[in-house]
Amino acid sequence: MARPKILVVGAGFAGVGCIRRLERKLAADEADISLVTPVSYQLYLPLLPQVASGVLTPQSIAVSLRRSRKYRTRIIPGGAIGVDVRAKVCVIRKITGEIVNEPYDYIVLAPGSITRTFDIPGLVDHARGLKTLAEAAYIRDHVIAQLDLADASQDLGERASRLQFVVVGGGYAGTEAAACLQRLTNNAVKRYPRLDPGLIRWHLIDIAPRLMPELGEKLGLSAQKILRKRGVEISLGVSVAKAGPEEVTFTDGRVIPSRTLIWTAGVAASPLVATLGAETIRGRLVVGADMTLPGQDGVFALGDAAAVPDLAKGEEDALCPPTAQHATRQGRAVADNVIATLRHQPLKPYAHKDLGLVVDLGGKDAVSKPLGIELRGLPAQIVARGYHWSALRTNVAKTRVLTNWVLNAVAGDDFVRTGFQARTPATLRDFAYIDVYLTPDQVREHTAGTSTPTE
Structure with missing residues (x-):
């Protein structure tokens, strides 16, 4: 039987935190790990204002994902544009423009967020x-x-x-x-x-x-x-x-x-969330304290795209804020829960007090x-x-x-x-990319007939 396939979507704090933990704690023969990201670096977002003001160079906060000697994760250069949780398939548009179906056994959804805009003229x-x-x-x-x-x-x-x-x-x-x-x-x-x-x-x-x-x-x-x-x-x-x-x-x-x-x-959860057709809170996927998607096998969500209960606050409806600090720690916690699922062990809830x-x-x-x-x-x-x-x-x-x-x-x-970008508008419209995502019906149509990797 083929090794179980773990697919991580997004190379932000949550996704990279998860990948690093999986590589460290999983034996090579336990599972295959893949990461979907359009760029092969992790961006340290909190320092972007210092790049904008010229204190830091852009390369300083773009941390390469390929430098680690122990790196064994397969990087899929592209963006996820739909997920069929029933068929266990992620639809990916590669940076070449090719659209492919990527089967998985376990998927970790950490697509992050986009800039939140309103219907303001111009x-x-x-x-x-x-x-x-x-x-x-x-x-x-x-x-x-x-x-x-x-x-x-x-x-x-x-x-x-x-x-x-x-x-x-x-x-x-x-x-x-x-x-x-x-x-x-x-x-x-x-x-x-x-x-x-x-x-x-x-x-x-x-x-x-x-x-x-x-x-x-x-x-x-x-x-x-x-x-x-x-x-x-x-x-x-x-x-x-x-x-x-x-x-x-x-x-x-x-x-x-x-x-x-x-x-x-402000920010809004990635439009990828809407392609699942699952329950959301303010646009973020509803997940349990263990960051699993209720009623779905092998689906985990975290970071800006998930409404993770904040157990540290002790309030019934409290959710973890979409911060880098929470995303990093959630990434490690999700990795542990994915490994626990693989090894038929109990999952642990995420709880972290803001530092x-x-x-x-x-x-x-x-x-x-x-x-x-x-x-x-x-x-x-x-x-x-x-x-x-x-x-x-x-x-x-x-x-x-x-x-x-x-x-x-x-x-x-x-x-x-x-002067490199002097002729590039670079407005919000140029960076939105929200029209590239599929609807839930389009996702199911696109994934019809695709089998999961361990079948």
Whole structure:
């Protein structure tokens, strides 16, 4: 009989955490392991704002999946576009465009999330996200390009619109992006003698009543104070009513002349979830505490795509937040449960208490709450960067990130734009890809007649 086949979908924190554990604890003859991912690296998402602001190079936070000498997982270069849990088949569109059926015995669904958008006129056509490496690299080029274009323009109106920047989303990604990018433009404008530094204005808006509510009121207010001291205009209880190529209209009626709208207002579970036809909560798959899909054999789901019960909170309806910290630990827990299933052993529920939160605001500014202890300034910065550095998976990645941090601290910001993406729009529409997924009926039609690998 053929060895059981384990298929892991997604190479984020959850998927890679699962793969590493499976490779470490499973003997080579116990199962075959495959990983579906369009790129052969794990992206360290929490550091994307530092890539966007040029503190880190893109390669620093793209951790290769092929460097490990012990790596025995087969990488399938593509994306899952449908799952038939009855036939035990995953439909994959390879990066070549070919669509194939991949049978499995056990499937681990960790497809992550996409940028959450709303039906706002012009949003997907003019806003830019911060969810992928390409988006972060593009934002850096785009922001520096606005300084160059403003410097070259003789039109005062155009110059003013190019030097106003709008960031939507008062969570960690939006707050860190606004903080790091504002610091970049504030330092860069000193090299543009024709530009009035007073024209550069950053707006951070969020529909919520305060920034990063998970940090608590005191630390959230501390972050606001730091940003406002730098000149960032913070508007709470406000969102975008309409987006255009040269202006952004807020829901409070203000019209901001701006060529830069960065959208970080939350995430939504991968559209792959909808292809299963299973029960969901706010778009996330309903799973048990052991992260199995109820009523389905050999299906596990975790990370941003799954509504995993948060047993540590002790509340009946509490769910684990979609954070990297939970995803990493869930990956290891799912791997243990997959192995337990293979070996006919009992499965264990996932329970993990959050270790704390860290927010890097650039320079010596930060706010952190490790183990419930509130920190500000340099101590918070040391904790924030220490946490991120230790969480990087390889020594190569750690060396690159540490070198970039030291170089930036000693030499300052680099204001060079590559120009590689100058002719690429790189808006939310360009990175959505939500139209590639199949419906549940299309999945069943596509997988008809496919047998499972151990039959």
